[in-house]
Amino acid sequence: MYIGLDLGTSGLKALLIDEAQSVIAEATAPLAVSRPHPGWSEQSPADWLAAASAAMDGLAAAASLSGVKGIGLSGQMHGATLLDASQNVLRPCMLWNDTRSHKEAATLDAAPAWRDVSGNIVFPGFTAPKVMWVRNNEPEIFEKIAMVLLPKDYLRLWLTGEAVSEMSDSAGTSWLDTGKRDWSDPLLAACDLSRETMPRLVEGSEVSGELRKELAERWGLPDGVVVAGGGGDNAASAVGVGVVNAGEAFVSLGTSGVLFAASDAYQPDPATAVHTFCHALPDTWHQMGVILAATDALNWYAGLVGSDAASLTNELGALRSPGRAMFLPYLGGERTPHNDAGIRGSMTGLEHATDRAAGTAAVLEGVTHAVRDSYDALASTGTRFDRLIAVGGGSRSDYWLQAIATSLDMPVQVPVAGDFGGAFGAARLAMMAATGAGAEIAVIPEISKVVEPVKDLTSAFAEAHARYRDTYQALRGLS
Template identity: 70%
Template sequence: MYLGLDLGTSSLKGVLIDEDQLLLAEASAPLSVERLHSGWSEQNPADWLAATETVMTALAAQNDLSAVRGIGLSGHMHGATLLDGADEVLRPCMLWNDTRSHAEAAAFDADPQWRDITGNIVFPGFTAPKVEWVRLHEPEIFGRTRKVLLPKDYLRLWLTGEAVSEMSDAAGTSWLNTGRRDWSDPLLAASGLTRDHMPRLVEGAQVSGHLREALATRWGLPTGVVVAGGAGDNAAAAVGMGVVKPGQAFLSLGTSGVLFAASAAYQPDAPSAVHTFCHALPDTWHQMGVILACTDALNWYARLVQSEAGSLTAGLGALQAPSDTLFLPYLGGERTPHNDATARGAFLGLDHATDTTAGARAVLEGVSFAFKDSYDALSSTGTRIDTLVAVGGGSRSEHWLKMLATVLDTPIDVPTAGDFGGAFGAARLGQMAALGGGVELATAPATERTITPRTELKDAFVERHARYRAAYHALKEAL
């Protein structure tokens, strides 16, 4: 058996699979986010360890874990977990959607070497500008920092005692030479750091360490269980869905929104604000368009109108032409294609007839148009999308999938029931690490159905998307 642990923003999830990669059990534990100021987003790493204990206890209650041979890790990217010389956490982890370091990111990005080496814009959500913010605003903490770890890699340190990261997650720090798959000494020096501050690097299916004996005994696992390098959340999800070859892509409708396309070559285009990262498998890369508020925008609206997101989408009925109400989903800034940490959300075109249902429809349309911006950005780089699979909590809404297929003018495949998220992909990587290769990871899930574009509504959505883009620029000018 093989175990996958996925450290998400709102929960930590664990799955157990057998030798044939069939799901045996799953468990999760909730996590909360602290937002003390506008643009801030933090978690206490101690909560990650407590959540792991909860998940492992639940899995052990469901199954005999003595047959587990490998563990894979996945997690939300870009977080800055700062440790002192005793591996004690120095401050709460600044998360991927924390945009307080926008000034620091802009200063780094103004130096051409950052884009030249990493292949990406230095986004405020990335790790390097967060650490620079700490250096400037919390110098005492920066001075005590001896290790900088990404969230899942702090979990690895606790599990194995090893400070290790892997290529897909490291590519989101702004310190990795993405083409060479190695830390960049010049970029680390520009941050006041050296390689000694960084974890050792492995590929996603390589062994990064072994589970500590005390934890193995507590949870009923055998000694010597290997822990794979794993992957950042999106690369792990791609492994879970078999999105590892050119032309394959997926659409993730989670807290954030991701359009992920696999690539066999390193082909960066930083000005497009498309992310170009290493994939979880050797000699492969991927490109992503990222929007910061996807289901998060719908959940925000549901709280505003004192309803539930599921009931709001369930009441929308058949897909219609877009309404006069526009919603900009930039509740905490935006990445692709705007690279704008100061962008904020807005409702436009409200009138007396606007009700709760119209507002919900506008929110889904606004997020769909944000995906269209990412789709166009990826297309401009030459990225090919032949197949598109939808995953994440938002993919349970048939109405939203029909809207997205129409807005993107691309059929969307819905996989058969199952878990194809980060935890499942991490478990697959754990299996490969335990067996030393030779495991077929890239098996795509069977398609339950395909959502096709509503061609009669295409022109109406094209026109409304143009208004959406104009509204963003007009609002930026006004503010």
């Protein structure tokens, strides 16, 4: 048996699978976010350990863990967990959606070496600018930094006593030479850091350490349980849904939206604001477009009109041609392809005939156009799309999936009901590490249905997407 631990922003999930990769048990523990100032988003690493303890206690209460061979880790990316020489936490962890370091990010990104070596824009959410913010604003803390860890890797330190990270998560720090899959000494030196302040690197499917004996005894695990490198949340989710080979991709309609495509070559293009990261498996990479508000935009609209998201989408019926009303889902800025933290959302083209259903359709179409933006950006780098799988809460809406299929003019596959997220992918990585198995076990789940494009509407969606891009340019001039 194998355990996957997924350290999310709002909670930690523990999942137990057997040798056939069937889910045996699961447990969750909630987490809260602190926002003491505008643009700040923090968590206490001690809360992660408490959540992991609670989730593992719940897993042990639900099933015997005596046959567990490995544990895999997945987690929220980019967080700056700063430790002193005694491995004490120096300050609350600044999370992926903390934007206070936007000035530091712009300063780093202005030096060409950062994009050239890391393969990415230095976004404010990434780890390096956060540490630079600490240097500039909390110098007494910066002077004590002996180790910088990502959130899931702090969990690993507690589980194993080892300071280790892996390639997919580390690629989101801005310090990784993403093509060489190693820390960049010049980029670290530019931040007054060194290789000694960074964790050791392994691949996601490799062993990073063994579970500490006292924790194994507490939860009834045997001696020698290995802990795999694991992956950042999206890379681990890709392993969970089987998107590990070039040409395979998934679109995730969660709070945020992600268009993720696996690649067997390193092909960065930072100017597109596409994220080019290492995958959680050796010698593979991935391209990713990020939409900051997907179901978050629909839930916002549902609150505005006093309804719930499911009721709104159920009212729509068959896919309609895009109307005059147009929604831009930039409620908190946008990543791909705009890299625009200051832009905000807009609903335009309203008329007397615009009713609640028209507004709902406009919101779903707006997110769909944002997915198309990411698709175009990824395709411009040479990324292939042979298969597209839909996951996340928004994938329950047939209307939304048909809009995406029609906009991209390609079928969207929907897996059977089940949990194929970060925790499942982490458990698969644990199986690989414990058994020596490779990517062949990361199979795509059974497909329950295929949503085809509505060919009669593809040109209408293409025209609406062009208007969407024009509207963004006009809106940008006002922001």
